[in-house]
Ligand SMILES: *[C@@H]1O[C@H](CO)[C@@H](O)[C@H](O)[C@H]1NC(C)=O
Ligand SMILES: *[C@@H]1O[C@H](CO)[C@@H](O)[C@H](O)[C@H]1NC(C)=O
């Protein structure tokens with residue numbers, strides 16, 4: 500009987516774990532103190548992530564995750580885009596970095612470059628689509644195009660307007676460059692990837708932007724004056740701004756995935772909001788929102804497809820302190836703050852206190868980190884919060900007028 504109870508207990512736990520299984524995690528490795536990839540497998544499982552995004556195609560990681568059922572987006576750094584203009588190079592890249600690991604490691608997508616368009620480097624931008632096409636052609640040649648998509652993550656700064664969400668629009672100067680990319684994504688049934696950080700909006704304007712609104716805490720929210728939809732968190736507003744921008748260029752059918760979002764647990768003095776408490780609220784609430792399996796106000800029937808940034812704090816990332824403190828975990832595998840995950844001590848040993856400690860940090864030089872990813876705060880943050888203030892003033896005025904009308908009618 501006791502055994503039966505234990506079995507029930509495990510079944511119950513296994514089932515409840517299934518509900519939180521649709522979150523993705525970014526596994527960045529710009530650090531010299533991270534655990535070896537085989538130790539990372541249980542860590543990824545302990546947070547219920549079933550998707551991992553890499554910034555390269557690290558063979559150690561791809562081997563460690565063989566036969567785990569974890570789906571992978573692998574990356575190609577911006578510095579390789581010019582070489583990938585050559586179809587032969589593209590084909591050999593796909594052979595050795597994708598084909599070699601399939602089907603044991605579930606590589607489902609290739610992210611070509613990272614935030615390329617917001618570097619404003621026309622040479623680099625010009626290399627992007629041909630590189631994506633060459634990779635796709637290589638996949639076709641190897642008969643892998645049905646299982647592996649080709650895409651590229653963008654910074655939210657590709658938007659000229661992101662507020663209110665229904666007014667979302669791409670930067671005018673990027674339209675000529677982005678339209679053919681959208682066309683490619685649409686024809687190859689690939690998703691549109693965006694890196695969205697409400698943290699930057701808050702950091703850039705902490706006096707005007709409501710912290711509760713950016714942290715998914717209870718708040719009154721805002722009404723989109725364009726379509727009367729109600730938003731109670733900024734991430735959803737950002738996602739719907741992207742959908743609106745896609746719609747304006749005629750690509751309303753593309754699916755948006757959030758290839759990065761997160762919140763730092765530490766920052767410099769001029770980085771308001773970066774704290775363990777806020778990181779816990781942001782990522783904890785984000786997990787709950789994803790678990791609700793409903794979409795955004797404008798796209799209620801579309802899955803939220805979100806990759807949290809990031810698995811680990813990465814000590815070698817340049818830039819402000821926040822850049823090195825986005826991790827859910829410290830390099831030793833212990834939680835960076837309490838999200839209810841016990842790091843490597845939980846996972847498969849549910850119910851028993853069987854702390855698995857990681858071996859001492861092994862020194863691992865970053866392989867080929869994509870420089871597009873080195874600093875995530877560049878090219879971001881400035882997006883149109885001026886417009887937000889104007890909108891807020893307008894909203895307040897409208898509400899005052901409404902109130903006056905009501906009062907005078909009574
Ligand atoms: C762009 O490419 C041209 C021709 O190869 C080169 O002369 C120029 O310096 C490049 N510009 C940048 C910004 O890299
Ligand atoms: C996810 O949703 C399920 C079912 O609604 C619930 O049992 C579980 O506690 C939720 N998990 C989290 C982390 O919110």
Ligand SMILES: *[C@@H]1O[C@H](CO)[C@@H](O)[C@H](O)[C@H]1NC(C)=O
Pocket residue numbers: 852853854
């Ligand atoms: C597990 O064991 C460790 C070390 O013995 C102890 O510090 C910790 O409090 C225990 N945790 C639980 C949940 O019992």
Ligand SMILES: *[C@@H]1O[C@H](CO)[C@@H](O)[C@H](O)[C@H]1NC(C)=O
Pocket residue numbers: 617618619672877878
């Ligand atoms: C790129 O160009 C846009 C539009 O001209 C400008 O707003 C932005 O600051 C530039 N970004 C960088 C990183 O230079």
